[in-house]
Amino acid sequence: MTTTVKSIVNQPYKYGFVTQIESDTIPAGLNEDVIRLISAKKNEPDFMLDFRLRAYRQWLKMEDPRWAAVSYPPIDYQSIVYYSAPKQKEKLKSLEDVDPTLLETFEKLGIPLSEQKRLSNVAVDAIFDSVSVATTFREKLAEHGVIFCSISEAVREYPDLVQKYLGSVVPIGDNYFAALNSAVFSDGSFVYIPKNTKCPMELSTYFRINNGESGQFERTLIVAEAGSSVSYLEGCTAPMFDTNQLHAAVVELVALDNAEIKYSTVQNWYAGDKEGKGGIYNFVTKRGLCQGVNSKISWTQVETGSAITWKYPSCVLVGDNSVGEFYSVALTNNHQQADTGTKMVHIGKNTRSTIVSKGISAGQSKNSYRGLVKIGPKAEGARNYSQCDSMLIGDNAGANTFPYIQVQNNTAKVEHEASTSKIGEDQLFYFAQRGISMEDAISMMISGFCRDVFNQLPMEFAVEADRLLSLKLEGSVG
Amino acid sequence: MIIENSPVILSVKNLTATVDETLILKGMNLEIRAGEIHAIMGPNGSGKSTFSKVLAGHPDYKVTGGEVMYLGQNLLDLEPEDRARSGIFLAFQYPLEIPGVSNLDFLRVAYNSKRKHEGLEELDAFDFDELIQQKLDVVKMDTSFLNRSVNEGFSGGEKKRNEILQMALLDPKLAILDETDSGLDIDALKIVANGVNQLSRADNAMLVITHYQRLLEYIVPDYVHVMANGRIIRTGSKDLALELEERGYDWVLDEEAVAS
Numbered sequence: 001m002t003t004t005v006k007s008i009v010n011q012p013y014k015y016g017f018v019t020q021i022e023s024d025t026i027p028a029g030l031n032e033d034v035i036r037l038i039s040a041k042k043n044e045p046d047f048m049l050d051f052r053l054r055a056y057r058q059w060l061k062m063e064d065p066r067w068a069a070v071s072y073p074p075i076d077y078q079s080i081v082y083y084s085a086p087k088q089k090e091k092l093k094s095l096e097d098v099d100p101t102l103l104e105t106f107e108k109l110g111i112p113l114s115e116q117k118r119l120s121n122v123a124v125d126a127i128f129d130s131v132s133v134a135t136t137f138r139e140k141l142a143e144h145g146v147i148f149c150s151i152s153e154a155v156r157e158y159p160d161l162v163q164k165y166l167g168s169v170v171p172i173g174d175n176y177f178a179a180l181n182s183a184v185f186s187d188g189s190f191v192y193i194p195k196n197t198k199c200p201m202e203l204s205t206y207f208r209i210n211n212g213e214s215g216q217f218e219r220t221l222i223v224a225e226a227g228s229s230v231s232y233l234e235g236c237t238a239p240m241f242d243t244n245q246l247h248a249a250v251v252e253l254v255a256l257d258n259a260e261i262k263y264s265t266v267q268n269w270y271a272g273d274k275e276g277k278g279g280i281y282n283f284v285t286k287r288g289l290c291q292g293v294n295s296k297i298s299w300t301q302v303e304t305g306s307a308i309t310w311k312y313p314s315c316v317l318v319g320d321n322s323v324g325e326f327y328s329v330a331l332t333n334n335h336q337q338a339d340t341g342t343k344m345v346h347i348g349k350n351t352r353s354t355i356v357s358k359g360i361s362a363g364q365s366k367n368s369y370r371g372l373v374k375i376g377p378k379a380e381g382a383r384n385y386s387q388c389d390s391m392l393i394g395d396n397a398g399a400n401t402f403p404y405i406q407v408q409n410n411t412a413k414v415e416h417e418a419s420t421s422k423i424g425e426d427q428l429f430y431f432a433q434r435g436i437s438m439e440d441a442i443s444m445m446i447s448g449f450c451r452d453v454f455n456q457l458p459m460e461f462a463v464e465a466d467r468l469l470s471l472k473l474e475g476s477v478g
Numbered sequence: 479m480i481i482e483n484s485p486v487i488l489s490v491k492n493l494t495a496t497v498d499e500t501l502i503l504k505g506m507n508l509e510i511r512a513g514e515i516h517a518i519m520g521p522n523g524s525g526k527s528t529f530s531k532v533l534a535g536h537p538d539y540k541v542t543g544g545e546v547m548y549l550g551q552n553l554l555d556l557e558p559e560d561r562a563r564s565g566i567f568l569a570f571q572y573p574l575e576i577p578g579v580s581n582l583d584f585l586r587v588a589y590n591s592k593r594k595h596e597g598l599e600e601l602d603a604f605d606f607d608e609l610i611q612q613k614l615d616v617v618k619m620d621t622s623f624l625n626r627s628v629n630e631g632f633s634g635g636e637k638k639r640n641e642i643l644q645m646a647l648l649d650p651k652l653a654i655l656d657e658t659d660s661g662l663d664i665d666a667l668k669i670v671a672n673g674v675n676q677l678s679r680a681d682n683a684m685l686v687i688t689h690y691q692r693l694l695e696y697i698v699p700d701y702v703h704v705m706a707n708g709r710i711i712r713t714g715s716k717d718l719a720l721e722l723e724e725r726g727y728d729w730v731l732d733e734e735a736v737a738s
Binding site: 425426434437440444451 | 570576577588591
């Protein structure tokens with residue numbers, strides 16, 4: 001291995017720093033009192049506390065799912081802190097009121113929040129441990145009737161909308177982690193796009209876990225009214241700790257007639273060290289409901305971080321002619337484990353879905369695609385195309401593909417293609433013999449492999465995703 | 479062409495090398511000067527391909543003794559990519575397929591790596607496009623080749639022509655052709671040989687590794703070496719190749735056995 005490669009390999013996780021800030025943290029542990037306390041801290045209306053308690057009681061009766069191709073020791077839910085918020089003034093009038101330490105933290109993460117430096121056409125909601133610390137461009141969005149705020153504010157200020165849609169796509173008892181999230185979620189983003197409105201800028205939420213003991217349980221709800229459209233992006237990082245932290249999020253999307261939601265994720269949670277110590281357990285439920293006719297929901301994800309990823313962004317295609325898409329790149333290195341994929345549930349007529357999944361496994365990692373395509377009895381003329389490609393780097397990584405296909409309507413058309421390839425030493429030698437460095441060689445091969453997915457990302461993030469993948473992989477061969 | 483007192487490009491002395499702990503090269507000696515075309519022939523398993531891979535720096539091949547000087551510097555000190563950038567080109571016997579990477583991108587990055595190494599400015603996409611169009615003529619390749627993934631789905635002949643295209647672009651000081659004739663029909667062979675002949679000049683050199691005399695009808699060598707058991711056992715002119723074609727290798731091996 002050349003020295004440059006070595007130095008890049010040994011480069012520490014860039015976002016692994018801890019911000020020293022005074023926090024309002026409740027003691028570890030979970031019971032009904034803790035849930036009441038969280039709800040009280042957030043001044044929630046009764047319906048919300050009721051929602052949480054119902055979810056908690058369901059969760060108590062459920063079991064940790066173990067069907068995914070990942071292994072980890074049992075999680076002690078009583079050792080997790082369920083609420084931790086940086087101490088700052090009660091009500092923030094403007095960004096000037098945000099603790100400078102927090103602004104600095106986000107700036108270091110490449111997400112400037114201050115007026116002068118912010119990204120020009122992207123509105124950002126910044127979430128630090130359990131709370132949202134700032135949301136940019138709110139006034140500008142409000143001019144168009146677009147609501148973009150933290151879910152906590154939405155619960156207080158738009159209770160009717162929240163009550164109508166929260167839990168409508170992912171019911172409280174949907175699965176173990178969704179139930180837990182419904183009971184204890186502390187913050188997240190809320191987006192509402194009114195009728196016939198094209199959201200004038202990209203919306204984005206940046207999630208940061210800072211506290212070593214706290215879990216992050218965020219909740220995102222996006223509602224696109226008839227004829228509206230929005231593109232939303234989330235990014236995530238966390239400091240390096242030796243212990244594992246739990247991140248159990250729920251994202252719900254609702255698209256009404258002719259509405260379109262594009263949801264992109266670049267996930268770079270701390271993945272643990274080379275020996276597999278530490279890292280985030282990322283157990284996430286994401287689901288979109290194409291409720292209206294001709295509606296469209298598109299998920300794009302670039303998953304590079306986390307010790308364990310358990311995540312299946314799904315589309316429920318109820319409206320006739322609605323469209324669901326899933327574009328995914330999942331990269332695992334060292335001892336990372338990923339079990340990720342999607343569910344496309346076709347209910348309405350002429351519904352269409354596309355799945356493009358690219359799994360890259362290096363080191364001793366394990367990377368599985370798990371996907372369900374379900375065509376209901378009334379889904380006349382439904383179509384699905386799935387393509388699942390795996391790339392192995394080195395000899396010790398593993399890749400699995402678990403496609404589940406259920407068809408109950410004989411007019412449906414379902415296609416599935418899969419391939420496995422390998423970046424081998426001989427290919428790298430071929431590049432080297434033409435004068436191309438190992439770094440450039442890997443980066444070219446990975447870009448080529450991921451092109452179909454990167455093309456779906458907003459431009460500035462596509463470049464970032466490309467760079468991130470190359471960085472994560474360098475030194476994994478040779 | 480043999481030019482009196484032309485500079486030495488490659489000098490190999492007593493080179494030994496192993497693959498998976500097995501000794502394959504057992505004392506190679508070879509000197510190549512600018513302007514010359516050398517052919518190495520020999521039976522299967524004699525170490526011909528190993529020699530080419532050792533020169534190019536393949537990581538599976540370990541040099542255990544001897545020295546290799548290239549243009550006055552110790553070649554064995556250089557990483558494979560630096561050998562390439564300083565003008566060593568290996569046309570692969572089995573060119574690798576690189577899915578997802580377009581031939582055009584591959585060629586441009588390779589070419590610019592060399593430019594950078596030479597302290598020259600990298601060519602942008604437009605200038606490079608102009609350059610590569612000229613090179614395509616050398617191997618009579620269509621522009622559509624550029625947009626396909628490197629070697630993916632190429633026929634055997636197309637792959638070999640693609641190797642020569644890369645060679646034409648990178649303009650090496652020392653080109654090593656490892657069994658470039660294998661798997662070629664006569665038309666493709668002529669195109670490849672013609673390409674190589676166009677690139678041969680007084681200031682560079684070629685090392686042609688082949689199993690058969692056939693290629694040497696089109697690429698005429700100045701020297702023919704017979705390799706057996708990890709060493710060069712006989713060197714002659716192009717006539718040696720014809721003799722080998724007629725009589726096989728056994729007589730050379732027998733004479734060698736008697737001599738030692």
